[in-house]
Amino acid sequence: MNKRLQTWRCLALVLGLCALLFGSPVWAQATRTWVSGVGNDANPCSRTAPCITLASALTKTVSGGEIDILDPGVFDGSLSGTASTFTITKPVTIDGGGAQVGAMGGISGADSLVINLTTPSAGGVILRNLSFNGYGVGNNGIHLSSATNLVLENVDVTGYSSNCLLIDPGAASALIDISNSTFSNCAVGVANQTSALLNLGDSTTFLNTTLGVSSNNSQGGVLFFNTVNQNNAQNTSFVSYSSGTSASLSGGSGGCAFNSQQFVIPATIASGSLPSGVTAVGAGFQFTTNSNCGGTPVTITINYAQAFPAGTVLYKYGPATPGATTSTWFQVPGASFGNGGTSVTFSITDNGVGDSNPTVGVITDPVVPVVPPSSLGIPTLSPWALVCLALGLGLLTVWSRRRTRA
Amino acid sequence: MSFPVARPHGLQILSCLRQGTLALLLAVPLLGHAQATRTWVSGVGDDANPCSRTAPCKTWAGAIANTAAGGEIDALDPGGFGALTITKAITLDGGGGQVASVLVSGTNGIVVAAGASDTVVLRNLRFAGLAPAAGPGLSAVNFLSGARLTLQNININGFATSGININSSTASSQVEILNTTVTNSCAGLIVTNTGSNTTTVSVDRSRFVQGLSLGNCSNVNAPNGYGVYATGTGATVQMSNSVVFGNSVGLGAVSGAALNSFGNNQVQGNTSNGSFTGSVSSN
Numbered sequence: 001m002n003k004r005l006q007t008w009r010c011l012a013l014v015l016g017l018c019a020l021l022f023g024s025p026v027w028a029q030a031t032r033t034w035v036s037g038v039g040n041d042a043n044p045c046s047r048t049a050p051c052i053t054l055a056s057a058l059t060k061t062v063s064g065g066e067i068d069i070l071d072p073g074v075f076d077g078s079l080s081g082t083a084s085t086f087t088i089t090k091p092v093t094i095d096g097g098g099a100q101v102g103a104m105g106g107i108s109g110a111d112s113l114v115i116n117l118t119t120p121s122a123g124g125v126i127l128r129n130l131s132f133n134g135y136g137v138g139n140n141g142i143h144l145s146s147a148t149n150l151v152l153e154n155v156d157v158t159g160y161s162s163n164c165l166l167i168d169p170g171a172a173s174a175l176i177d178i179s180n181s182t183f184s185n186c187a188v189g190v191a192n193q194t195s196a197l198l199n200l201g202d203s204t205t206f207l208n209t210t211l212g213v214s215s216n217n218s219q220g221g222v223l224f225f226n227t228v229n230q231n232n233a234q235n236t237s238f239v240s241y242s243s244g245t246s247a248s249l250s251g252g253s254g255g256c257a258f259n260s261q262q263f264v265i266p267a268t269i270a271s272g273s274l275p276s277g278v279t280a281v282g283a284g285f286q287f288t289t290n291s292n293c294g295g296t297p298v299t300i301t302i303n304y305a306q307a308f309p310a311g312t313v314l315y316k317y318g319p320a321t322p323g324a325t326t327s328t329w330f331q332v333p334g335a336s337f338g339n340g341g342t343s344v345t346f347s348i349t350d351n352g353v354g355d356s357n358p359t360v361g362v363i364t365d366p367v368v369p370v371v372p373p374s375s376l377g378i379p380t381l382s383p384w385a386l387v388c389l390a391l392g393l394g395l396l397t398v399w400s401r402r403r404t405r406a
Numbered sequence: 407m408s409f410p411v412a413r414p415h416g417l418q419i420l421s422c423l424r425q426g427t428l429a430l431l432l433a434v435p436l437l438g439h440a441q442a443t444r445t446w447v448s449g450v451g452d453d454a455n456p457c458s459r460t461a462p463c464k465t466w467a468g469a470i471a472n473t474a475a476g477g478e479i480d481a482l483d484p485g486g487f488g489a490l491t492i493t494k495a496i497t498l499d500g501g502g503g504q505v506a507s508v509l510v511s512g513t514n515g516i517v518v519a520a521g522a523s524d525t526v527v528l529r530n531l532r533f534a535g536l537a538p539a540a541g542p543g544l545s546a547v548n549f550l551s552g553a554r555l556t557l558q559n560i561n562i563n564g565f566a567t568s569g570i571n572i573n574s575s576t577a578s579s580q581v582e583i584l585n586t587t588v589t590n591s592c593a594g595l596i597v598t599n600t601g602s603n604t605t606t607v608s609v610d611r612s613r614f615v616q617g618l619s620l621g622n623c624s625n626v627n628a629p630n631g632y633g634v635y636a637t638g639t640g641a642t643v644q645m646s647n648s649v650v651f652g653n654s655v656g657l658g659a660v661s662g663a664a665l666n667s668f669g670n671n672q673v674q675g676n677t678s679n680g681s682f683t684g685s686v687s688s689n
Contacts, residue, residue, distance in 0.1 A: 031536060032486050032509050047449045047485060064539035064564060068505040070449075070484050093534060093563055097484060098503020123538050124590040124616060126563055129503075149616050149652070151589050153561070175652040175675065177615040179587070197675050199651045201613070225649055225672040260679050268677050 031065045033057040037073025041080065052080045054104075058092060064123050066093040069103070069130075076104045076112065083107050087114045091123025091148075096130040098154075103130040106138030106159060113142045116170070120146035128153045134160035134186070141186065144196075145170040155181040163191040164208070169217075171196050173267050178203050188214050189232065192240065195219035195265050200227040208232040215240035218282050218306060219266055239306045241283035247302045251347070252293035253361075261287040269366045270317040275329050277373035278315065281308055284368040294350040294361035307341035308369055314344055316367040318356040327356060332367060344369060443477040445469040447506075449485025466490040466498060466508070466516075475524075481506035491517040492526055500530035507532040510543040515565075520552035522576045527556045535565035537591060538622055545571035546588075552576055560586040566624045568593040569614070573627065574605050581607040589615045592623035594633045594653065599640030600661065609634075609645040617653040631655055633676065636663035644686050645671050656680045 033045035034057070041056035043049035047070075051057045054075045057067045069075065076083040083105055096103050104112040112132050115125050125148055132141040132155070141157035143166045144150055155178075157164035164183035167176060167190075174196040181203045183189035189205030192198055192215040200222065205212035212232035215222045220240035229235040236242070241263040249258055266280035274280060285302050314335035318327050332354060335346035348354050350363055357364035445457035446469070453468030455461035457479075463469045465488040469479045478497040481487065484504040498516075500506025508515040508531065515533045518526050528547065535543030546562040549555050549572045560583075562569040569588030572581055572595070581597075586609075588594040594614030599605040614633035623630040627637060631654025636643045639662035646668035650656040656673045657680035659665035667682040 031511065032507070032534065034484075062536070062539065064536045064542075066507075066509065066534045068484060068507070091538075095505050095507075095532060095561075097505045123564075126589060128561065149590070149618075151563075151615060153587060175616055177589070177613070177649075177651055179613060179649070197652070199615075199649070199672075199675055201649050201651075201672070221675070223651070223672070223674050225674075260681055262674055262679055264675075264677075 029060055029062045029065070031062050033061045033065070033067050034070050035067060035073070035075050036070040037079060038071070039073075053077050053086075054094065055084070055086050058086075058088065058090075061092060063090040064092070066095065069094075069096045074103065074105050076107070078105055085110050085112065085114055087116060088125055089116065089118050091117070091125060093126040093128065094130065095126075095128045098129050104132045104141075106134035106136070108137040109139055109161075111140040111143045112138055112160075114145055115143065115148060115150065116145040117148045120148045124149040124151060126151045126153070127155050130155050132157040132160075132164075134158070136185075137161060140164075140166045141183075142166070143168065144174065144176070147171055147174050149175045150177075152176075152178045152181050154179070157181075157183050158185045160186040162186065163188045164205075165190045167192045167194060167196045167198070169194045173197075173265055175199075177201070182206070183212075184208060187211075189229075190214070192220050192222060193217060195267065197221045197223070197265055199223045199225065201225040203227045205229045205235070206231045210234065211237050213237075215242070219280055221263060221265065221283055241304065247285060247287070247300065249287075249289070249298060249300050251296055251298040252289070252350070253295050254292065255290070256293040256298060257290050259288045259290045259362075261285070264366075266368045269368060270327070270329070273317075273329070274315070274368070274370065278329070279371045280368050281312055281371055282306075282369040284366055286366040287364070288357065289361075289363045291359070291361040293363050297347040297349045297352075298363060299345060299347045300365075301343055301345045302367075303339070303343045304369075308337060308344075309371060311371050312337065312341075312369050313372055314346060314367050315370045315372075316354050316365060318354045318365065320353065322352050330354075331372070441472055441474040441477070443474050445473045445477070445479050446482050447479060447485065447487050448482040450483070451485075470496060481530075489513055489515055491519060493519050493521075495520060495524040495526060497527040498529065498531065499527075500532070502530060505532055506530060507534060508546070509534040509536070511536050511539075512541045512543065514544045514548040515546040517548045517550060518552050518555055519550045522551065522553060524552045525554040525556075526552055527558070528560060529556070529558045531560050533560070533562040533565070533569075535563065535591065537564035537566050539564075540622055542566040542622055544624060545569070546591075547571070549574055549579070549581065552579060555579070555581045556584070557582070557586050558584045562586070562588040563590050565591040566622055568596040568625070568628070569617075570595045571598075571627075572596065572605060572607060573598040574603060577603050579603070579605045581605070583607065583609045583612050585610075586612040587615065588613070588617070591617055592625055592630045593617050593628055593635055594650070595635070595643075596625070596628045596632070597636040597641045597643050597663070598627040598638055599663075600638035601640065604640045605642070607636075607641075607643045609643065609648050611647045612645075613649040613651070614653065615649065615651050628658070629655075632658050632680075633673075634658070634665065636665050637661050638663055642666070644668065645682075647671065649673075650679075651675045654678070657682060659683045
C-alpha cells in the first residue's frame with residue numbers, strides 16, 4: 001500500500017514538473033484577442049502581439065469574448081506547423097473582418113471546426129466573415145455537436161468530403177441562424193440531424209455532390225428566406241418541417257383566418273413537458289386565429305413533409321374540458337390523418353375543448369403529432385448495440401478479474 | 407482678476423507660476439490640435455496624436471475631441487476603439503471589412519446624446535457586449551437625443567438591455583437602421599416614446615436574432631427576450647426585408663406604438679412570433 005502511494009507521489013511530481021517545463025505560459029484571459037497571418041502563439045494574442053492560431057487565441061479569451069482576425073491568413077496551425085481541428089468549448093465570437101482571405105483549411109479525414117461547448121447553454125457562438133476550404137479531403141467544415149445557438153454571418157464553406165455544415169444529434173433544440181453564407185462543393189451543403197431549427201437567409205448552397213440541404217429529424221426544422229439551393233445533385237431533402245410545410249383553416253364565421261401560425265420544435269411547447277413515454281414524431285404547430293372564429297367549429301388541416309408512423313395521434317396542450325382553467329396534455333378527439341399519412345385534420349370550437357384563449361372568437365392552439373406509450377413496443381436493442389453491450393460486459397469482467405489479482 | 411496683495415512675495419510668485427502653468431496646460435491641447443473635419447483612429451494609434459491620417463488616435467473618444475461638429479472619424483485598420491458618448495453631429499465609419507469595434511462590459515457602447523438638430527451616422531462597426539457573462543454591456547447603441555441617426559452595416563452581439571435602444575427626448579427624431587444584425591442580446595431593438603415626442607424608426611435588411619432571456623438582463627422599458635419592441639404613442643417602427651428569428655418573442659408593440667411591415671419580412675422560429683400592428687407601402 002505504501003509503495004503504491006509512493007508511486008502516485010512520484011507520478012504527480014513528474015507530471016507537475018512536465019507542466020512547469022512544457023506547459024504553455026499562463027496569460028490572463030482577455031475579452032478580445034487577435035490573430036494574424038504573421039502572429040505567434042507565444043504572444044498574448046493582443047492587438048500589437050497577435051497569435052497565429054484560433055485555438056491558441058481561444059485559450060486566452062474569456063467565455064463570451066471575441067477573437068478578431070487582423071490580416072489575411074489561415075489560422076488552423078498550418079502556418080506555424082501542422083493544421084489541426086479547432087474545437088470551440090465556450091461561447092465566443094470570431095470575426096474575420098471583411099477583406100481577409102483564409103481562416104481554416106482542410107485536414108484529411110478530420111473536421112476543420114468542431115463546436116462542442118463544455119456547458120452547451122453558456123452562450124452562443126458567432127462566426128462572422130470567415131472562409132473554410134477542406135481542399136476536398138477534410139471531413140466536415142463546421143460541425144456543431146452541442147446544444148448551442150450558432151450564428152453564421154458571411155461564412156463561406158467549400159470542399160469537404162462529408163458536410164460543409166453538420167448539425168449532429170448532440171445539438172438537439174439548438175437555434176442556428178445563417179445569413180449571407182455559401183455552402184458548396186461538399187457531399188452535403190447543410191446537414192441537420194437533430195431537432196435543431198435552422199434559418200437560412202440570403203444564402204446559397206450549390207455544386208454539392210449529394211445534397212444541398214438535408215434535414216432528417218422529424219422534430220427539426222429548416223426555414224428559408226431569400227435563400228437559393230441550386231446546381232446540387234439534389235437540392236433539398238426534408239423529413240423535418242420546412243418553410244414549405246403548410247396549414248389551412250376553414251369554418252368559423254365569415255373572415256375567420258390565422259392571425260399567426262408556425263411550426264415549432266415540440267420541446268418549445270409548454271417547456272417540453274410531454275408526458276413520460278409520449279414521443280413526438282413531428283414538429284408542433286402553433287396558431288392563433290383572428291377574432292372572427294367564434295360560433296361554428298373551425299377545421300384545421302396541417303400538412304407535413306413526411307408520413308407519420310403507425311399509431312400516431314395528435315396531442316395538444318390546453319384545457320382538456322371546456323373552460324378548464326389549467327392546461328394539460330391530452331389527445332385531440334376526432335383528429336384524422338390523410339394524404340398518405342402526411343396531413344392531419346381536426347376541428348376545434350371557440351372556447352371549447354383545447355382552445356387556450358378565453359377571448360370570444362379567438363382560438364389559440366398548440367398541437368403535436370405523437371406516438372403515445374400504448375402503441376410503443378417493448379424497447380429492444382439494435383444488433384450493434386447488443387455487440388457493444390457484450391464487449392462492454394467482457395471488458396468489465398477482465399477489469400474486475402485483474403483488480404481481484406492486484 | 408485681482409492679485410493677492412497681503413501675501414509674502416515668495417508665495418505670490420509661486421501662485422502666479424501656478425496660475426500660469428494651469429493656463430498653459432489648458433491652452434496646449436487646444437493650440438496643438440485644432441479640430442479637423444476628418445480624423446482617424448488605428449489599432450496601433452495614440453490619443454496623444456492629432457488623429458490625422460499619418461498620426462492617428464487610439465480611441466473614438468480621443469478622436470471626437472479633435473473632430474469638428476459635422477465631421478467624420480474613420481478607422482484606418484482593425485482595432486477596438488472603445489465606448490463613446492456623442493454630443494454633436496458626427497459620422498463614425500469603421501471602414502469596409504476590417505474589424506472596427508466597440509467592446510464594453512457594464513456600460514453602453516455608443517451613447518448618442520446629440521443636439522436637437524444634429525445628424526449622427528454610425529457605419530461599419532461591431533459591438534461586443536459579452537452577454538450572457540456576468541456584467542455585460544447595457545446597450546450597444548443608446549439613442550437619447552438628436553434629430554437623425556443612421557446605423558448602417560452594424561453587428562451587435564451580447565448586450566443586457568438591448569442591441570439598439572432608442573428613447574429620444576428630442577421633439578422629433580428619425581432613425582434609419584440598415585444591414586444591421588443584433589444577436590444574443592436581451593432585446594434586439596427597443597423603441598420607447600411615451601411623451602408627446604415622435605420617434606420614427608425605419609429598419610431595412612436587418613436581422614434580430616436570438617434575443618433570449620439570457621440571464622443578467624437589465625431592461626427597464628421592455629420585457630426581456632424581444633426581437634423588436636416598441637412602446638408609446640410617439641413610437642413608430644417600419645420594417646422591410648428583415649428577419650426576426652429565434653427570439654423569446656419576435657415582435658411587440660404596446661401603449662399605442664405602431665410596428666408596421668412592408669410585407670416582406672420573415673418573422674419565424676420565435677417561441678412566440680408576435681405580430682405587426684399594421685402594414686405600409688414601400689413606395
